[in-house]
Amino acid sequence: SAVISQKPSRDICQRGTSLTIQCQVDSQVTMMFWYRQQPGQSLTLIATANQGSEATYESGFVIDKFPISRPNLTFSTLTVSNMSPEDSSIYLCSVAATGTIAKNIQYFGAGTRLSVL
Amino acid sequence: AQSVTQLGSHVSVSEGALVLLRCNYSSSVPPYLFWYVQYPNQGLQLLLKYTSAATLVKGINGFEAEFKKSETSFHLTKPSAHMSDAAEYFCAVEAGAGSYQLTFGKGTKLSVIP
Numbered sequence: 001s002a003v004i005s006q007k008p009s010r011d012i013c014q015r016g017t018s019l020t021i022q023c024q025v026d027s028q029v030t031m032m033f034w035y036r037q038q039p040g041q042s043l044t045l046i047a048t049a050n051q052g053s054e055a056t057y058e059s060g061f062v063i064d065k066f067p068i069s070r071p072n073l074t075f076s077t078l079t080v081s082n083m084s085p086e087d088s089s090i091y092l093c094s095v096a097a098t099g100t101i102a103k104n105i106q107y108f109g110a111g112t113r114l115s116v117l
Numbered sequence: 118a119q120s121v122t123q124l125g126s127h128v129s130v131s132e133g134a135l136v137l138l139r140c141n142y143s144s145s146v147p148p149y150l151f152w153y154v155q156y157p158n159q160g161l162q163l164l165l166k167y168t169s170a171a172t173l174v175k176g177i178n179g180f181e182a183e184f185k186k187s188e189t190s191f192h193l194t195k196p197s198a199h200m201s202d203a204a205e206y207f208c209a210v211e212a213g214a215g216s217y218q219l220t221f222g223k224g225t226k227l228s229v230i231p
Binding site: 004006031032041042043044045048092094096105106107108109110111 | 142153159160161162163166207217218219221224
């Protein structure tokens, strides 16, 4: 299994500012994902971030609002730009497991709890 | 397109009683199905997965789920609830084998009453 560290674990931010969330994995992985979990809601995929290519965004999410970097096989960042109270959510990163036995499994970080005032 | 419906946003059971968390899915392709558990202030942890092998899937912590194609269901069960099972449970479907794109249900919060 993969161990995923997310920073910060929580933050309170002012409207109009930006926050960058870091995701560090203890092993090299090709596929990383960013999800949003709004209060009382399920997880929604924001984008897929594969090393060496541009992130692929899901419908309703755009690069200008959620720019993603993936500089190497163990690290990624998600920035929430020009924040509004509607961006208050838990943001989680996940990685796709490799290997035959662990195929199709995603491992998740503990999430970043963001509150926007 | 895929979708997941979890019946009951909140389920309460007594310690030692049967746990049954319901999940129905829709998928345009043969689905891969998953149950994840989220403990407070933690990330999601995989309980079990169905990927077209045996229809009865056993997972960690005594949980199991049965894939029923005719009912488009993948309900999660555990014969005897433990206090440590109190958490939120998410059912998810993968958008095509190997895509890794998961669609999650809204979650069911399980409370265990001593």
